[in-house]
Amino acid sequence: MTALAAQEVAGFIVAARAACDREAMVLDAFEDAARRAADRVGCGLTGGAANLVCASVPLVVPCPQGHGTPAHSTRPKAISTMAGDIKIKRAYHYCRACRDGFFPADRLLGVEARTTSTAFDRAVTAAAREVSFARAAQLVEEITGRHAPSVSRCERIAKRSGRAARALIEADTARAVCAKPGALRRCWDPGATAYVLIDGTGLPMVPSETAGRQGKQPDGTGKTREVKIARLATQTGCDKHGQPVLDKHSTSYVATFDPAAVFTTDVAAEAVRRDLAHAPRLAVIADGATWIWCLADKLWPNATQIVDYFHAAEHVCDLADLLKPHLPADQDPVTFTQLLTDNLKAGRIQQLANHARAIALPDQATKDKVAAAVAYFTKNWHRMQYAQFKQDGFFIGSGAVESSCKSLAEARAAQSGMRWTIKGADPIIALRALHRSDNQGDNRYNRIWDRTTPKTTPATATHQHS
Ligand SMILES: [Zn+2]
Known part of the structure; x- marks a missing residue:
């Protein structure tokens, strides 16, 4: 200066x-x-x-x-x-x-x-990516000291950026699908484990987006549509307590409202882009939904499948709550819950099921409920070998799956009063997925605003396009 x-x-x-x-x-x-x-x-x-x-x-x-x-x-x-x-x-x-x-x-x-200029677009997009369009307009005014753009203008700008983000993701997916064998090979640390964490979460929709669809409401209708999320990350080191932790700057996300078949293709392409097939070890962590394990079986038959420990522990609490009113008089409810949890931690799923089945139940309805709750464990017993997984140095989730979903989709798009269309929500989800994908600084988010036009002088540029 x-x-x-x-x-x-x-x-x-x-x-x-x-x-x-x-x-x-x-x-x-x-x-x-x-x-x-x-x-x-x-x-x-x-x-x-x-x-x-x-x-x-x-x-x-x-x-x-x-x-x-x-x-x-x-x-x-x-x-x-x-x-x-x-x-x-x-x-x-x-x-x-x-x-x-x-x-x-x-x-x-x-x-x-x-x-708008690109810098203006970027600023508005950064705000609207994180908070509601109305709040984003205020934030831009507070930070820049200039008049707030209207809420609808913020929305238009953010959605335009989001559509560009989606196009960029789709182009990367297509490139990975068409890549020559070996073209995307990376150099893996021999001690590394690659993880695919998968979950889904419902986002609130306008009635037209849920009409005629099976939902979770008591009458069979739904108010939400599921966004499916996969987080791909690696883990090489441990924290100071010796617990495996996901590597910094190793995450990329796939997030879509599309059905499971399309999601599977997208995740497969991202796995190719990340060269997961050549990772020394691969593990899939999820909440236990059947469609996710079908996806895992199809894409990576040799991967270690793990039910996210956080989800499994929640199911233990639900099971204990079902059984507590029917425990024998000499059995303390807290000790009983602890017994189930200890068995889960140790991966003794059969014992866990036996303890639950040993409780005498008064009626068929309760028996059916308990049987369904126990089936969650017996069906997934091989995905709940937590003691063995820990011994083998696997990360077992503990909320990482859940928090991925919360921070990627729910924190922005499931706030009270929000109602989306798929067309409106998808660009915002794409923006957030790309922004949080932070894999070795490959900086895909910034490419949203790439200008691909080659550098030319103004006078000649006008004659170039045909
Ligand atoms: Zn003409």
């Missing part, structure tokens, strides 16, 4: 102090005045440069079909940038043969079909 002349600084001080009535606030006054000055200069420079580009467009340019197309009229456009709102005046070209018009300058400036 070049040094400012003492005279300029002195002038600035006088002006800033004049604008502030309290002595103690003087640094704040300097900062405020400097920021406003910077915005004025930045806005002027950005707008001036943009208008120079507009003026550089030749009077006749080829239309997309190659017809020479003359300028028809000049039309203004307002564009929001981080420095402030600018106004450009650019020529509208109308092709008589195609009966269609276009703005060559918009293409050059990268603002075709939008009225």
Whole structure:
């Protein structure tokens, strides 16, 4: 930065102090005045440069079909940038043969079909990715000190970014599916274990999205649609207590409202992209839903399957709650729950089931409920060998699956009063999945705003596309 002349600084001080009535606030006054000055200069420079580009467009340019197309009229456009709102005046070209018009300058400036700069898009998207559209509009105002964009504008911008995120994910998926064998090979640490954590969670939907679908309400209808989530991560080290922990910067997410078959394809492609097939060990951790184990059997028949310990422990509590009213008088309910939990921890699933079955139950309805609860354990006994898994150094979940779902989908999209359409929710889920995918700094999120147009001078660029 070049040094400012003492005279300029002195002038600035006088002006800033004049604008502030309290002595103690003087640094704040300097900062405020400097920021406003910077915005004025930045806005002027950005707008001036943009208008120079507009003026550089030749009077006749080829239309997309190659017809020479003359300028028809000049039309203004307002564009929001981080420095402030600018106004450009650019020529509208109308092709008589195609009966269609276009703005060559918009293409050059990268603002075709939008009225925002990339930095402005990024800021609004970052806020709307994390909080509701209404709150995002407020946040942008608070942080930038500029007028809040309208809530609907925030929504439009975030969803546009989200659709770009989805397109990017789909392109990566397609590339992984078509990759030559060995093209995506990576160098694995011999002590590494790759994990695929899978879960699903329901997000609240407008009635039209759930009409005619089987749901979890007592009458068989539903108010939510399931977003399926897979978290792919690796683990090489342990924490100070010797517990295996997932490696930092090793996570990537797959998240979709699509049915299980499509989700399976997406997860398979992400596993190819991550070269999971060549990991020294592979484990699948999930909550026990049948469709997930079908997916695991199909994709990785040799992987170790583990029911997330957190989910299994929850099921133990549910089972204990069912049995507590029927325990013999000499059996303490707390000790009984502990007994079941100890058996679970040790992976003694048969004993756990036997303890539960030993309790005398009064009626058939209770017996059926208990039988169903016990079946969850007997069906998954081989996925609950926790003592063995721990001895073998496997991470056993403990809420990582659940918290992935919560932080990826529910925290943003299941707040009270929210009702989504799939079309509206999917871009936000895609944004969050990409943003939280933090695999070895491959920075896919930033690629949402990549401009693929090669660098050219304005005058020649208009003649290049055909
Ligand atoms: Zn034409």
